Amino acid sequence: MSILKVDTITDQSGKAAPNLPHGANVTGAVTGTSGGDVNTTGNLTVSGNVGVGGTLTYEDVTDIDSIGIVTARSGLKIGAHAGVGGTFFADGSYNTSGIITATNVSVASSITSGLYYGDGANLTGVTNGILEQISGQCDGSTRTVSYGTFTFPNVTAPQQRNQINSYQDIDASRIIYKPPSGCIGVLVNFNYHVSSETINHDIQHYRLYMRNSDGGSHDGVPAGSGGTEILYGRWTHGGTNQEDNINWNHYFRIRNDGGSFDTNTGALPSWTYTKLIFLKTRRYGSSNRVGHFHTSYYWDGGGDNHQFRQPSITITAFGSPT
Amino acid sequence: MSKIRANQITNENCNGAPTFTNGLNSSGIVTTTSTATTFSGNLTVTGNLGASGTLTYEDVSSIDSVGIITARSGVKVGPTAGVAGTFFADGSYNTAGIITATNVSVASSITAVTYFGDGSNLTGSATASGVLEHIAGQCDGSTRACNFGTFTFPNITSVPGNFNTDVYQQMIAVSYKPPAGAIGVEFNFHFSGSWRGDTHAIQHFKFFVDSNEITNARFNTSNRYYENLCSFRYYITIGGSGNDYPVGRLENWNSAKTLEMKTRAYQANGNRVADMYGTYYWDGANSPQQFKQPQMEIISYGNPTV
Numbered sequence: 001m002s003i004l005k006v007d008t009i010t011d012q013s014g015k016a017a018p019n020l021p022h023g024a025n026v027t028g029a030v031t032g033t034s035g036g037d038v039n040t041t042g043n044l045t046v047s048g049n050v051g052v053g054g055t056l057t058y059e060d061v062t063d064i065d066s067i068g069i070v071t072a073r074s075g076l077k078i079g080a081h082a083g084v085g086g087t088f089f090a091d092g093s094y095n096t097s098g099i100i101t102a103t104n105v106s107v108a109s110s111i112t113s114g115l116y117y118g119d120g121a122n123l124t125g126v127t128n129g130i131l132e133q134i135s136g137q138c139d140g141s142t143r144t145v146s147y148g149t150f151t152f153p154n155v156t157a158p159q160q161r162n163q164i165n166s167y168q169d170i171d172a173s174r175i176i177y178k179p180p181s182g183c184i185g186v187l188v189n190f191n192y193h194v195s196s197e198t199i200n201h202d203i204q205h206y207r208l209y210m211r212n213s214d215g216g217s218h219d220g221v222p223a224g225s226g227g228t229e230i231l232y233g234r235w236t237h238g239g240t241n242q243e244d245n246i247n248w249n250h251y252f253r254i255r256n257d258g259g260s261f262d263t264n265t266g267a268l269p270s271w272t273y274t275k276l277i278f279l280k281t282r283r284y285g286s287s288n289r290v291g292h293f294h295t296s297y298y299w300d301g302g303g304d305n306h307q308f309r310q311p312s313i314t315i316t317a318f319g320s321p322t
Numbered sequence: 323m324s325k326i327r328a329n330q331i332t333n334e335n336c337n338g339a340p341t342f343t344n345g346l347n348s349s350g351i352v353t354t355t356s357t358a359t360t361f362s363g364n365l366t367v368t369g370n371l372g373a374s375g376t377l378t379y380e381d382v383s384s385i386d387s388v389g390i391i392t393a394r395s396g397v398k399v400g401p402t403a404g405v406a407g408t409f410f411a412d413g414s415y416n417t418a419g420i421i422t423a424t425n426v427s428v429a430s431s432i433t434a435v436t437y438f439g440d441g442s443n444l445t446g447s448a449t450a451s452g453v454l455e456h457i458a459g460q461c462d463g464s465t466r467a468c469n470f471g472t473f474t475f476p477n478i479t480s481v482p483g484n485f486n487t488d489v490y491q492q493m494i495a496v497s498y499k500p501p502a503g504a505i506g507v508e509f510n511f512h513f514s515g516s517w518r519g520d521t522h523a524i525q526h527f528k529f530f531v532d533s534n535e536i537t538n539a540r541f542n543t544s545n546r547y548y549e550n551l552c553s554f555r556y557y558i559t560i561g562g563s564g565n566d567y568p569v570g571r572l573e574n575w576n577s578a579k580t581l582e583m584k585t586r587a588y589q590a591n592g593n594r595v596a597d598m599y600g601t602y603y604w605d606g607a608n609s610p611q612q613f614k615q616p617q618m619e620i621i622s623y624g625n626p627t628v
Contacts, residue, residue, distance in 0.1 A: 004328035005336055010344045012324045017342055023350025028339050030354050031362070043369040049376045054364065061387040067376075070393040072385070073401055088399045092406030092419030100426045107434040113426070115440050123437065128453045128622075129468070165606055184466070187458045187619070201547050203603045232460070232479075232615035235514045236601035238549030247553045249512045249617045251459045264479075265462045265615060284606050321455040321468045321501075 129321035131180045135314040138172045146180035147274065150315075155294060158308055162197075162291025167207060167280040170293060172311045174278040176213045179271055179317035185253040187318065188277060192311035195243040195297040196290045197304070202242040203284030204291050208233025208250060210266060210277050218273035220261035227276065230266040242290045243297055245309075248279070440502065452626035454501045458619040461494065470499035470578060473620075481600035481613050486518070486591060490528060490584040493598065499578040500560070500622035507558045508623065509581055513616035515595040516549040516602040523548035524588030525595035529556055532579050534567040544588075548595050549602055554583070581620075 011018045064070070072088065078096075079085030086096035094100075120126055134143045140154030155172040172192060179186050196202035209227035217223040233250055253267040261268045283289030292306075299305040333340050346352075385391070393409065399417070400406030407417035426432075457466045463477030476494045485491055493513075500507050509529075517523030523546070529539035539556045559571040572579075587594030601612040 002328050002330070003336065004326060004331045005334050006331065006340055007334045008341050008343050009326070009331065010342070015344060017345035017347045018326075020346065020348040020352075021350060023348050024346065024352045026339070026352065026354040028354075029360060030352070031339070031360050039366045039368070041368040044365070044367045044371045045374075046372070047374050049378060050371070051378050052365075053362075054381075056382050057384070061385065061389065063389040064385065064387050064391040065394065066392065067394045069395050070385075070391065070397045072397070072399050076397070076399055088407060089419065090400050090406065092399055092417035093422065094407070094415075094417070094419070095422045097424045100421065100423050100428075102428050103430045105426065105428050105432045107432065109434070110436040110438055111426075111432060111434045113437075113439040116437065118432075126437070128451070129456045129466075130453065185459060187617075203547070203549070205601075205603070205605060232613060234601065234604070234612040235551065235614040236516065236549040236603050236612070237551075238516070238547050238603060239545035240547060242545075244550065246551060247512070248551060249553075251617050253459060253462070253464055265460050267460075267462070267464075282605070284603055288603075316456075316458065318456070318458060320466070321457060 127319055127321060129318050130316060131183055131319040132317040133314070136312065138311045138313060145177075146317075147178040150175075150177060152313060153311075155311055156308075158295035158306060159293045160291060161281050161293060162204070162283050162289040165282060165285060167205075167282045170279045170281055172294065172313075174276065175313060175315065176274050176276050177315055178274040179254075180319075182319045183254055183271065183317045184256065184320060185251055185318045186271070187249060187251045187314075187316040189314040189316075190248045190279065190311065191245065191313070192248070193243075193245050193294055193296065193309040194237070194290055195292050195295060196241060197292060197297055199287060199289060200240055201238070201288050202240065202290040203236060203238040203288040205236050205282050205284065206234065206248075207280045208266070208277075209280060210252070210268075210275055213274040213276045216273075219271055219275075220269040221275065222261075227278070228261070228263055230263060232264045233266070236284075237290050238284075238288075239290075244290075252277075452623050453621060454504055454624045455622040456619070459617065461616045461618055469501040469622075473498060475618060478599060478616060479613070481597055481611055483597065483600075485525070485585050485598055486587060486594060486596040488586055488588070488590045490526075490586045493527075493583040493585050494616075494618070495580055495582040496618070496620075497578045497580055498620055500575055501624075503624045504575065504622045505560050505625060506623045507560070507575070508619075508621040509554075509556050509558065510619035510621075511554045511583060511616065512551065512618070513554075514549075514551050514599055514601075514614045515543060516597045516600055517545075517547055517595055518597050518602060519591055520589070520593045521546050522593050523595045524593040526586050526588065527554065528584045529554070529570075530580075530582040530584065531558065531567065531570070531572070533582070534565070536570040537568045538570060543595050544593075547602075 009018050075090050076088040085098050086094060088094050132146055134145060134150055136152050138153040138155040141152050143150045153172045153174055159171055161168050161170065173190050208230040210221060210230060211224060211227035212218045212221055215223060215225050222228060250266060254271050255267050255269050259269060281291060283291050294309055294311055295306040297303060299307045331340050394411065396411050397409040406419050409415050455469055457468055457473055459475050461476040461478040464475050466473045476496060515525065524542060524544040527541050529536045536556065543552055556570060560575050562571055562573060565572050587596050599614055599616055602608060604610065604612045
């Protein structure tokens with residue numbers, strides 16, 4: 001063991017660093033003073049930690065395995081230099097021509113795509129304009145609808161409305177309905193059969209009515225058990241020896257514009273209470289009528305051979321198609 | 323050349339490190355056992371740098387890894403003060419920026435407030451039924467917001483009384499364009515009419531697209547003392563090569579087209595159902611004439627995907 005006590009060691013000229021051909025074993029700290037660089041052409045192995053106060057520049061890192069957070073202040077490129085597969089920009093945007101695969105993607109605002117695949121049943125706002133549509137024979141059956149249960153009229157036999165000159169309800173046409181929220185209108189379709197008897201000139205008149213099902217005043221529709229007539233729903237069925245399938249329609253527009261109940265067209269300011277909608281009919285006179293509902297008169301080559309034909313109803317609640 | 327051969331070199335007082343004022347050149351390995359080795363200058367390594375411990379650094383100019391970057395606790399993208407995007411340790415990525423990709427493939431679900439684009443390949447949606455758009459209403463001049471903009475219903479509020487002629491007159495005309503992906507459009511017009519003049523009432527009807535008649539749509543209403551409802555329906559096919567107006571097929575329908583119905587009496591002032599939308603008889607008399615407002619429905623169909 002020998003000890004060389006000296007404060008400064010230089011090369012022989014006193015102007016350069018001495019050479020340590022076999023390296024240097026330093027028990028204490030190695031300190032590079034200001035302005036002094038440490039250069040090594042070999043490997044630098046540190047059993048402890050490496051701390052860099054300045055800038056660390058390097059290329060061709062085999063792997064980076066950080067137990068802390070990697071922060072890329074200017075972005076992050078993924079893939080080979082020649083064709084970077086994905087780029088994270090400093091604002092967090094990510095651009096790639098590859099595929100992003102995830103179990104779930106949650107987007108606060110919007111997703112734009114050329115095509116969508118998959119189950120869109122839970123999408124809202126994707127509509128063809130129909131919020132709800134129910135259809136069925138007038139057989140007393142029920143449907144679960146947005147407001148509860150809809151019940152079809154129960155018609156199992158013909159109904160005569162050809163005996164008096166005053167208006168009577170067509171029972172099969174009586175429906176109670178309330179559309180879903182967001183509805184802009186309801187189309188009611190009533191499909192039924194009607195026939196005359198031995199009358200040569202058949203004439204039957206029709207009127208359309210609406211009221212709140214509880215008889216109260218709601219949605220601009222006045223109270224009353226008799227209902228309010230929709231004047232533009234009047235029509236006459238006439239001809240000779242009439243036996244017809246009638247496809248009757250009326251659209252009740254929900255105005256949403258502050259306007260009042262329009263008794264001409266049936267447009268109403270809102271529709272938040274169940275409404276009763278029904279048709280009334282009367283004959284022109286005892287010699288002119290088509291009031292035998294849901295039945296034929298002639299059948300299989302014979303007259304007065306009534307065949308029951310059950311009517312049907314379709315109700316369509318519309319929203320905006322957009 | 324001079325050499326100092328010694329096992330240990332310290333400072334003069336033997337209580338500190340000697341100072342190499344002109345640096346230190348080592349051809350061999352420099353080994354330090356100290357827990358704190360500090361360089362205030364630059365450290366340049368031409369070879370490899372290996373750290374068995376922890377490598378801690380800030381302000382790295384660039385990281386360019388030819389291998390895999392593994393961030394066990396996540397990756398933050400953007401300035402420290404306002405991190406714009408964060409990859410969490412479970413792989414989740416959260417950003418207020420935009421993710422732009424040619425394809426996004428998600429094994430389970432995508433949740434978004436708004437979707438844009440063509441949803442025609444979605445199953446289970448409203449459009450999967452094959453109905454892309456359905457609008458209906460009284461002919462009261464009202465409007466509907468639909469895919470191409472605003473659809474306006476004809477405004478018919480009285481019996482027009484102008485069809486008592488043997489020349490075709492326009493009944494109604496509307497402008498419509500179906501949504502993208504439509505393969506056909508069904509046009510429905512529900513109206514009433516009544517006889518006048520000769521008790522054998524006969525009325526003819528034609529249907530047009532942009533003034534081109536669909537001759538397969540021609541029809542009559544007739545009866546003695548005719549008073550009735552009439553539901554006209556015609557399906558216009560979209561596709562194929564060229565337009566075939568007689569059958570009602572259009573090669574494409576990318577701009578608004580006028581759908582029009584015309585009518586004429588069999589004979590002016592004679593055999594006719596010329597009182598369109600009106601009655602002849604009412605409440606047991608032949609007057610006053612009553613008006614029934616017609617309705618219209620337009621349904622655009624796509625390919626059902628269910």
